[in-house]
Amino acid sequence: MTDDPRLQPYRVDVVGFEAALAELRSVRDEVFVGEQGVPITLEHDALDPLCTHVLARLLDGSPVGTARLTPDRKIGRMAVRAAWRGRGIGDALLRALLDEARRRGWPEVRLNSQASAIGFYARHAFRPEGKRFMEAGIEHLSMVLAFTGPTRIDSREAAIEAAIGIIERARRSVWIRSVALDPWLYDDAGVLQALRSFATRGGGQQVLGLLHDAAGPQQAHSPMLALAQRLPSIFLFRELQDPVDRNDPAAWIAGDGGGYYLRSLGERVQGEAEQDAPARVRQLAARFDDGWQRSRPVSEYRALGL
Incomplete structure (x- = not known):
């Protein structure tokens, strides 16, 4: 295994919220609160215990990325630590949540993409919906992916x-x-x-x-x-x-x-x-x-x- 942790393999798993709470919060607080200035009172919401969470970990167990799927069929809280971006971790997290949505037979999923991530979600066949808006001081755009064919x-x-x-x-x-x-x-x-x-x-x-x-x-x-x-x-x-x-x-x-x-x-x-x-x-x-x-x-x- 390489000495550079950024080059280590990783895996993505569906995790229980309570069991993985410390790991989920460590990634999200670093990205959303530390980097982006989102108030912690907005980042920690009452939906968390009701959501399906996925967590990307290095083989040594270090958490490097996370995302969630809400009961109302929305993907959110997609976060990857800065040093591990560009390695496909975001893609793997998103695939895991889309697989879960398909397993449940949902016809579509939605998300609110930060403006800087619109291209990322577009490459996964999400389509824009409506006009851009501000959320937590950051410009967003609603996007939708329908599991309905080509x-x-x-x-x-x-x-x-x-x-x-x-x-x-x-x-x-x-x-x-x-x-x-x-x-x-x-x-x-x-x-x-x-x-x-x-x-x-x-x-x-x-x-x-x-x-x-x-x-x-x-x-x-x-x-x-x-x-x-x-x-x-x-x-x-x-x-x-x-x-x-x-x-x-x-x-x-x-x-x-x-x-x-x-x-x-x-x-x-x-x-x-x-x-x-x-x-x-x-x-x-x-x-x-x-x-x-x-x-x-x-x-x-x-x-x-x-």
């Missing part, structure tokens, strides 16, 4: 947002099927940063790329190939060979965290996306694997060190 994607911006969310939610596997690593999507700095963070997280991550035209990204000097060259054990590419596969224009990115963005006409932006659709992702992964087994390794990439 979202229509009609713009490059929405596609990039969906792809980043899929990658950030993925645990060990990301599957990319594309004609030639569409530059409008896979050259985007945010998407590349999400792939870089995923690939260097540790834990056996893998990004598999299944292409119609392997020469295209190489000729275009795709930045994803440059990233893959530095991480050749993580990124693997194959080219479709079977006429049945090559005549299928569909393209997608999917991750084993339950998210996908599917385009039936692969060279177009228009498609559908979901961030919490594990059954659909399993279907896409099986379809991907069928094509992967019939495809050829891209040997010309190996000349680049891939």
Whole structure:
């Protein structure tokens, strides 16, 4: 185990409020009261004993993040200690609460996002609702996530947002099927940063790329190939060979965290996306694997060190 505690593995558990009270308060008081200046009388409310709480701990037991789910189907009190931000802990906390909401059969969940976190929740398919407002001296926006099926994607911006969310939610596997690593999507700095963070997280991550035209990204000097060259054990590419596969224009990115963005006409932006659709992702992964087994390794990439 590394000597730097910020690089230690962590786990997220549902915890009892009374049993974990000291740990929950230590994180929340540090973040909300200490950092953000929220009055402690507002931070400690009567809802706490009625909520479902999740707690992120390092393997040595140190608490580093927490969040809660209220009886009225709202997510709140999402807090990660400053030194451990940017490691996916917030994503893991949110996934745990969404899993709990789905287990209960709730049709939707809501939250009041601080203005600085709107992008984070948007990547998890939350949508804004109403106008911004002030709460505890901090600007907020109400957001909602309905467990009702896919979202229509009609713009490059929405596609990039969906792809980043899929990658950030993925645990060990990301599957990319594309004609030639569409530059409008896979050259985007945010998407590349999400792939870089995923690939260097540790834990056996893998990004598999299944292409119609392997020469295209190489000729275009795709930045994803440059990233893959530095991480050749993580990124693997194959080219479709079977006429049945090559005549299928569909393209997608999917991750084993339950998210996908599917385009039936692969060279177009228009498609559908979901961030919490594990059954659909399993279907896409099986379809991907069928094509992967019939495809050829891209040997010309190996000349680049891939």
